[in-house]
Amino acid sequence: MADPLKVGVVGVGYLGRFHALIYARLAGVELVGVCDSCAERAASVAKEAGCAAWNDPLALIGQVDAVSIAVPTSAHREVACAYLEHGIHVLLEKPLAVDAREGAEIVSAAERQGAILQVGHLERFNAGVMALAARIEAPRYIEAQRMGGFVERATDVDVVADLMIHDIDIILALVGADLVDVRAVGTPVLTARIDIASARLQFSNGTVANTVASRVSDKKTRRIRVFQPQGYLSLDFIGQTLDSAVPEQREAGQRPEIQRSRVLVEPVQPLDREIEAFVRCVRQRERPLVDGQTGLRALEVALQIQASIAEQQAAMTPAADASPASSPASDSTVASDIKPNGG
Numbered sequence: 001m002a003d004p005l006k007v008g009v010v011g012v013g014y015l016g017r018f019h020a021l022i023y024a025r026l027a028g029v030e031l032v033g034v035c036d037s038c039a040e041r042a043a044s045v046a047k048e049a050g051c052a053a054w055n056d057p058l059a060l061i062g063q064v065d066a067v068s069i070a071v072p073t074s075a076h077r078e079v080a081c082a083y084l085e086h087g088i089h090v091l092l093e094k095p096l097a098v099d100a101r102e103g104a105e106i107v108s109a110a111e112r113q114g115a116i117l118q119v120g121h122l123e124r125f126n127a128g129v130m131a132l133a134a135r136i137e138a139p140r141y142i143e144a145q146r147m148g149g150f151v152e153r154a155t156d157v158d159v160v161a162d163l164m165i166h167d168i169d170i171i172l173a174l175v176g177a178d179l180v181d182v183r184a185v186g187t188p189v190l191t192a193r194i195d196i197a198s199a200r201l202q203f204s205n206g207t208v209a210n211t212v213a214s215r216v217s218d219k220k221t222r223r224i225r226v227f228q229p230q231g232y233l234s235l236d237f238i239g240q241t242l243d244s245a246v247p248e249q250r251e252a253g254q255r256p257e258i259q260r261s262r263v264l265v266e267p268v269q270p271l272d273r274e275i276e277a278f279v280r281c282v283r284q285r286e287r288p289l290v291d292g293q294t295g296l297r298a299l300e301v302a303l304q305i306q307a308s309i310a311e312q313q314a315a316m317t318p319a320a321d322a323s324p325a326s327s328p329a330s331d332s333t334v335a336s337d338i339k340p341n342g343g
Contacts, residue, residue, distance in 0.1 A: 002028070004028055004029055004030040005028060005029050005030065005065050005066060005279060005282060005283060006030050006032050006063065006064045006065045006066075007023050007029055007030065007031055007032065007064055007065065007066045007067060007068070007279075008031070008032050008033050008034060008035065008051075008060035008063070008064045008066075008067045008068075009023065009031075009034045009035070009045075009067065009068045009069075009070065010034075010035045010036075010057050010060065010067055010068070010069045010070070010071060010079055010083075011035070011036060011057070011069060011070035011071035011072075011093075012034045012035075012036045012041060012042060012045040012070070013036070013041070013070065013153060014153050015070050015093060016034070016036070016045075016068065016070030016071075016093075017045050017048075018271055019068040019070060019091075019271075019275065020034050020045050020046075020048075020049040020051070020068075021048065021049055022271065022272055022275045023049070023068070023275065024049040024050055024051065026275070026276070026279060028279075029279060031049055031050070031051045032051060032052065032060065032063050032064050033046065033051045033052035033053060033054060033059070033060060033063070034046050034049065034051060034052075034053055034054070035053075035054045035055065035056060035057050035058075035059050035060060036053075036055065037055060037057070038055075039053075039055050042054065042055060057071065057075070057079050058079070058082050058083075060083075060088075061082065061083060061086050061088065062086070064088060065088065065089065065282065066088060066089035066090070066091070066116070066278070066279075066282050067083055067088060067089075067090055067091070068090075068091045068092075068093075068275070068278075069083070069090055069091070069092045069093065070093045070120075072156045073095055073097065073098050073156055073157050073161065074098055074156060076092060076093075076096065076097045076098070076102070076106065077097055077098075077102040077103075077105055077106055080092050080106045080109070080117075081105060081106055081109045084106070084109040084110045084113055084115050084117065085109055085112075085113060086113075087113045087114070087115055088115065089115050089116040089117075089278075089281075089282045090110070090115065090116070090117050090118070091118045091120060091274075091275065091278045092106070092117065092118070092119055092120060092295075093119075093120040094119055094120045094121050094165055094166070094169075094295065094298075095157065095161045095165050095295075095298070095299050095302060096119050096292070096295040096296055096298075096299045097299060098157075099299075099303065100296070100299060100300050100303060103295070103296045103299050103300075104296060106292065107292035107293060107295075107296055110292050111292075116278070116281050116282050116285075116288060117288070117291060117292040117295075118274075118277070118278045118281065118288035118289075118290060118291065119288075119290045119291070119292065119294065119295025119298075120274065120290075121165075121166060121169045121170075121290045121294075121295065121298065122270045122271050122274045123166045123167075123169070123170060123237060123270065124169065124170070124173070124274075124289055124290055125268070125270040125271075125273035125274045125277065125289075126237055126240060126268070126270045127240050127265050127266055127267055127268045128235045128236065128237060128239075128240040128241060128242050128265050129170060129235065129237070131235075131242050131263055131265045132174075132224070132226065132233055132235045132242055133173065133174060135233060135242075135244070135263075136174050136226060136228070136233075137228055137229075137230055138228050138229060138230075139174055139175060139207055139226050139227070139228045140206070140207055140208075140227055140228055140229070141207070141208050141209070141210075141226075141227040142171055142174065142175070142207070142208075142209035142210070142211075142224065142225070142226050142227070143209070143210050143211075143224070143225045144167035144170070144171065144209070144210070144211040144212070144223070144224040144225075145211075145212050145213075145221050145222075145223050145224075146163045146164060146166060146167055146211070146212070146213045146214075146221070146222055146223075146237075147163075147212070147213065147214040147215075147217040147219065147220065147221045148163070148214070148215060148217055148219075148220040148221070149215070149216070149217065149218065149220065150190055150195075150215050150216055151215070155191055155193070157193070158186075158193035158194040158195070158197075158306065159186070159193070159194050159195050159196060159197055159213045159214065159215050160186070160194060160197050160199075160213065160302050160305050160306050160309075161299075161302055161306075162213075162215065163213040163214075163215060164197060164199065164211055164213035164302065164305070165298055165299070165302045167211045167213070167224065168201075168211070168298050168301050168302055168305075169290065169294070169295075169298040170224065171201065171209045171211065172294075172297060172298060172301065173294075174226065175203050175205070175207045175209070177203040177204045177205040177207060178203065178204040179201055179202070179203055179204075179301060179304075180202055180203060180204050181200075181201070181202040182199065182200070182201055182202075182301070182304045182305055182308050183199070183200045183308060184197060184198065184199035184200070184305045184306075184308035184309045184312070185197065185198055185308075185309060185312050186198065186309040186312075186313075187313075189216040190216055194306070194309060195214065195215050195216045196212075196213070196214040196215070196216055196217075197212070197213055197214075197305065197309060198210070198211070198212045198213075199211050199212075199305045199308070201301070220238065222236065222237035222238050223235065223236055223237065224237070230246060231244055231245055231246030231247065232244065232245040232246075239267075240265055240267040240268070241262060241265065242262070242263040242265055243260065243261070243262050243263070244260070244261055244262075244263060245258050245259070245260045246258070246259055247259075277289060
């Protein structure tokens, strides 16, 4: 029997804790320990997962084959590069880094050492997303909405890097063409960073994608719609349900009739599947579904959206700031989701 894969988790806040608990129950995996700057939190998660605890984020170097890193984005480059330079495989939570330069440094460190680098875009492991991707042929228009209430744990980044980047990554994978134009608007609501944003992405093959992300809405929505010549697909990420509408030919001379149906999808726990895929890639030396270059591309597009929002804000006059027309949501139902108390 092969030796167990020795793993650890660096950063055991809300998401890192789940990483540790999943590793703890995986067959053929030994959770060596967890690291966190908060000693009490590290000890609590270590007790729950049955492993050791450290406060030093680099304490696992020399003790593990692979790590999950779920520290604040501002620390991604420092912590990830330290492990990668020692040949330790890394599952790094999204976004890859705070900027493209640091992201490229992380990717380069993995490539130099031949280490596996997987970026934590866990929505790629949603069963509905996988079913959707299998049915995409020539998307012409994509509409994505990702909205929810305010949570304190994600305030080190804006809504583009926190939420919208999931849909950016999925859209890039579905379209498979070069991005040629980005137009975006956004505004802070409860924080100093952008809390609600809307972006329009145009690709070299003519495909257009509109995506809206909000962390100040009263209802949690995770949905993507894809229109293509062969029909229409609508995915609910939360329910992992996929609905389709396709034209069905009738008798000669008659207009096709739209047939609607629900694709059977067996729901899965995306984080479990993501971590299982990472372990498999490490053991079999496979390229991850979301490797470093893929994560870097999503980050670069997110940065373009942020830059477009900054340009739009700079161009606004004081009068425009007070105008309802400055709302980033073109759909009135989205605009009505904004609540002063974060919903």
